[in-house]
Amino acid sequence: MSIQSLIIGLLALFFGFVLEHLPMPDLIGWFQPLWVLVVVTLLVFQAPRTFGLWLAVPAGLMLDAEHATLMGTHVFTMAIHIFLVQLFFRRMEVFNLFQQMGVVLVLALLHQLLRFWLAQVLFDYPHPIDIWGPALSSVFVWPWVFALLRLTVLRTHT
Amino acid sequence: MPAYQGQRTLLVCLLALALMWADQNYSIVQTLRFAAGYVLYPAQQAALIPSSIAGWFSELGTARQDLLDENRQLSARNLVLELKAQRLASLEAENAELRELLSASEQVDDKVLVTTVVAIDPDPFSQQVLINKGSENGVFIGQPVLDAYGLLGQVVDVLPFSSKVMMIADSNHAIPVQINRNGVRAIATGTGALDQLELIYVPNTADIKEGDLLVSSGLGGRYPRGYPVAVVDRVEHQAGQMFASVTARPSAHLDRSRLLLLVFSQGAGKVPSKDLWKGAR
Incomplete structure (x- = not known):
């Protein structure tokens, strides 16, 4: 665990939450990317020794507070998400950008689907089509966030 | 992948499910939500910066919009007034035509200028009216003034854009x-x-x-x-x-006519104002 990547990672998470909270016009609000998910993915992918499963608890709880979901919902989805990223990150390193985007799409969709299932078990979730918008937009922000964090000193296996 | 990562993930997932169950049934978890909210607060405030800036700008924009609206209203009003003025001008022209037809056509071979009565002299001992044509329109002292039915009077005082007419x-x-x-x-x-x-x-x-x-x-x-x-x-x-x-x-119609004609006839009316005043007063 390196202090430097921890600080950069937390800063990135902070901005992830800022963007997550950013008020969006109704029209494109449906497409608001899962910023925190993307950042968490990237952190776990780029600095797996610093950011691991533990990140699921604070990030998940804050996401629950942010989205006013039942406490633990996002912890659950985040834990599974981080586990899958850790499972894939070796392969993701040799993937090109489009393959990475494909992985992010699958992961984001799974995250959304889990959220949807959990919400449906516990409440009435609006509409299943809501799953797709954020997942798709998350895929398209992935390369940018990836490139941005690559500019920092955050490097693989720190 | 650290060792036993799947089991740990499973553990976290079970904890999360327990937390969800607890959140649904016990209010104690609310404190956790508040704590998470406190941590979130700076990020949320930061997220609101653009929107508050946008709000500030939209306030500026609103003031500008108000001004624009006001301007638009005034322009529209101006247009209406101009339209009315235009109508008046066309009516004046039409009236002049009719008037020329009415007053024996053999008489009106003089050049005329249509004018409107804008004020009546309140002095009961003088029968004078103010018209809206003045020296800028070529009005001169002593100029004969007609209405549709006959001679009405003569100009006794000329200002740049208005004149005083003494009625007969x-x-x-x-x-x-x-x-x-x-x-x-x-x-x-x-x-x-x-x-x-x-x-x-x-x-x-x-x-x-x-x-x-x-x-x-x-x-x-x-x-x-x-x-x-x-x-x-x-x-x-x-x-x-x-x-x-x-x-x-x-x-x-000394008491009714509103539209008058100023006559520019050769050899008529050109009297030095000094003499006129002598005669008029």
């Missing part, structure tokens, strides 16, 4: 006339009453009857010749008196 009924006013029927000359003076002129110096023996039309004679060079001035409405021959007492009713 003003008690200071006199106009040389002749009876249209036989050419007998007389002088019609104002009485101060709008509906009455007096003919002075009419010999008792003069051929004058009620209903005779009096037209301007053109003598004195002030008024052009041949415009209707008044209709005789009473003739009294008094024994022992040198002159007959004759009153006439002005042809022009």
